[in-house]
Amino acid sequence: MERAVAERAAGAGDVPEATVARLPLYLSALSAFADAGLRTVSSEALAQAAGVGSAKLRKDLSHLGSYGTRGVGYEVAELHRHIADRLGLATRWHVVIVGIGNLGHALAGYAGFASRGFSVAGLFDDSPAVVGEVVSGLRVRPVADLAAVVREVAGTGGAVIGVLAVPAAQAQGVCDRMVAAGVTSVLNFAPAVLRVPEGVDVRGVDLASELQILAFHAQRKSSPRPAGPPSQDGGRRRAPATAPLVGEVV
Amino acid sequence: MERAVAERAAGAGDVPEATVARLPLYLSALSAFADAGLRTVSSEALAQAAGVGSAKLRKDLSHLGSYGTRGVGYEVAELHRHIADRLGLATRWHVVIVGIGNLGHALAGYAGFASRGFSVAGLFDDSPAVVGEVVSGLRVRPVADLAAVVREVAGTGGAVIGVLAVPAAQAQGVCDRMVAAGVTSVLNFAPAVLRVPEGVDVRGVDLASELQILAFHAQRKSSPRPAGPPSQDGGRRRAPATAPLVGEVV
DNA sequence: CCGTGTGAAATATTTCACAGCC
DNA sequence: GGCTGTGAAATATTTCACACGG
Numbered sequence: 001m002e003r004a005v006a007e008r009a010a011g012a013g014d015v016p017e018a019t020v021a022r023l024p025l026y027l028s029a030l031s032a033f034a035d036a037g038l039r040t041v042s043s044e045a046l047a048q049a050a051g052v053g054s055a056k057l058r059k060d061l062s063h064l065g066s067y068g069t070r071g072v073g074y075e076v077a078e079l080h081r082h083i084a085d086r087l088g089l090a091t092r093w094h095v096v097i098v099g100i101g102n103l104g105h106a107l108a109g110y111a112g113f114a115s116r117g118f119s120v121a122g123l124f125d126d127s128p129a130v131v132g133e134v135v136s137g138l139r140v141r142p143v144a145d146l147a148a149v150v151r152e153v154a155g156t157g158g159a160v161i162g163v164l165a166v167p168a169a170q171a172q173g174v175c176d177r178m179v180a181a182g183v184t185s186v187l188n189f190a191p192a193v194l195r196v197p198e199g200v201d202v203r204g205v206d207l208a209s210e211l212q213i214l215a216f217h218a219q220r221k222s223s224p225r226p227a228g229p230p231s232q233d234g235g236r237r238r239a240p241a242t243a244p245l246v247g248e249v250v
Numbered sequence: 251m252e253r254a255v256a257e258r259a260a261g262a263g264d265v266p267e268a269t270v271a272r273l274p275l276y277l278s279a280l281s282a283f284a285d286a287g288l289r290t291v292s293s294e295a296l297a298q299a300a301g302v303g304s305a306k307l308r309k310d311l312s313h314l315g316s317y318g319t320r321g322v323g324y325e326v327a328e329l330h331r332h333i334a335d336r337l338g339l340a341t342r343w344h345v346v347i348v349g350i351g352n353l354g355h356a357l358a359g360y361a362g363f364a365s366r367g368f369s370v371a372g373l374f375d376d377s378p379a380v381v382g383e384v385v386s387g388l389r390v391r392p393v394a395d396l397a398a399v400v401r402e403v404a405g406t407g408g409a410v411i412g413v414l415a416v417p418a419a420q421a422q423g424v425c426d427r428m429v430a431a432g433v434t435s436v437l438n439f440a441p442a443v444l445r446v447p448e449g450v451d452v453r454g455v456d457l458a459s460e461l462q463i464l465a466f467h468a469q470r471k472s473s474p475r476p477a478g479p480p481s482q483d484g485g486r487r488r489a490p491a492t493a494p495l496v497g498e499v500v
Numbered sequence: 501c502c503g504t505g506t507g508a509a510a511t512a513t514t515t516c517a518c519a520g521c522c
Numbered sequence: 523g524g525c526t527g528t529g530a531a532a533t534a535t536t537t538c539a540c541a542c543g544g
Binding site for chain 1: 523524525526527528
Binding site for chain 1: 270271299336339345351356363441461463
């Protein structure tokens with residue numbers, strides 16, 4: 001494609017998706033360093049804490065701009081602020097959770113929300129069994145109230161992220177209602193493909209998929225012979241893990 | 251790198267990681283088609299159901315072998331079986347969950363486990379408040395019992411996946427105990443970077459990261475001017491969403 | 501014909517390795 | 523002397539587009 005825009009001083013206008021996915025990790029690691037009272041970190045130390053290679057870390061940060069000092073490293077507080085800004089954490093984010101079953105309860109009680117600047121603006125469910133119940137200090141409301149709450153929060157200038165924790169069968173319907181209410185960012189925990197209009201962002205977290213991916217690798221490790229031909233596969237290259245995390249409480 | 255191995259008939263020995271991550275999606279979509287009573291699907295239809303492009307789907311499947319019929323499509327049941335096999339779902343997988351807080355409760359009750367061939371072999375926690383409690387038909391045991399349970403399950407010929415749902419501060423310690431007990435696949439819900447020995451697989455799911463990634467994109471959408479030049483961005487290229495899902499219940 | 505399977509081209513991401521600055 | 527920032531090389535992934543088989 002064409003690129004050309006006269007990117008202003010700090011950092012390109014487009015951060016690669018792969019980099020974006022790691023920024024929260026760095027942010028977390030930086031918080032830990034700050035708590036430990038450190039003023040600066042080297043790319044090596046930060047990378048280690050985040051579980052990535054230092055070259056990758058430096059390349060990632062280079063997309064945000066130049067916030068390090070050669071021969072020294074990065075100023076912890078400054079870098080933290082820059083990453084947080086870039087992630088959009090300067091604005092206040094509100095979260096609405098629909099589906100207050102087991103998972104919804106757990107999400108509603110997740111301490112990480114508040115501590116990372118996300119505040120829970122509302123809990124919704126249509127099951128008579130839970131509507132009216134108070135969970136983590138909030139009363140569960142019928143889904144019909146969703147639009148009103150979103151509108152109200154939007155009036156505050158805040159932005160809204162919708163979290164879907166309903167059974168798969170209802171996921172699309174509830175998603176539609178969220179979108180109709182004005183939600184343009186959705187985190188979906190239901191194992192269902194969501195169809196959304198252009199401009200709406202959906203991210204899915206699926207437990208079963210994660211387990212199956214682990215199963216795939218586990219099988220590969222132990223499988224003496226997957227099928228006919230022995231063909232000693234001889235060491236899968238590349239070390240073990242996937243992206244790990246730093247931080248707080250579950 | 252070099253290629254050479256005399257790959258036998260069905261599919262290469264190495265499936266790209268990106269493909270592996272999508273196989274569960276296809277599996278799910280196939281189940282839906284099977285339930286709907288369809289015998290065959292085209293790459294186009296299956297891709298649509300899985301929320302990916304048909305070319306990508308075909309390329310992905312080509313890594314497993316040739317299970318389609320030109321001019322017709324894929325036989326639903328057959329393809330489902332092949333993918334399931336490749337994912338290692340032929341063997342019986344057992345899951346041990348450590349940390350029976352809000353999230354642990356939700357995970358223990360997750361219906362998707364059983365329906366996808368994963369059975370919960372044990373629940374563990376060291377908090378006196380929950381040890382002994384019965385959750386989803388299983389008694390919560392002290393973490394000290396972990397090794398015994400893993401050993402017992404391993405004796406059955408089953409493989410084990412450890413699920414970590416403890417606070418971040420305890421994640422590494424519990425992970426070490428899991429590894430010591432013989433677990434080589436770990437699904438980590440705690441926002442913490444886990445250090446594990448070579449050969450152990452870790453996948454992390456972090457709610458805060460997901461939210462921050464959504465925040466990043468949301469900000470990009472609404473931000474009227476990140477910097478100087480107006481330059482109506484006119485559609486970020488590439489449609490909306492991320493990988494979605496198909497399937498069952500939460 | 502239709503739709504899979506797949507080389508080859510286009511992109512994206514990671515890794516190297518080193519020049520430049522504190 | 524140490525460590526960032528970054529072109530350039532190596533990989534990985536996605537997308538095209540079309541030959542081939544049923």
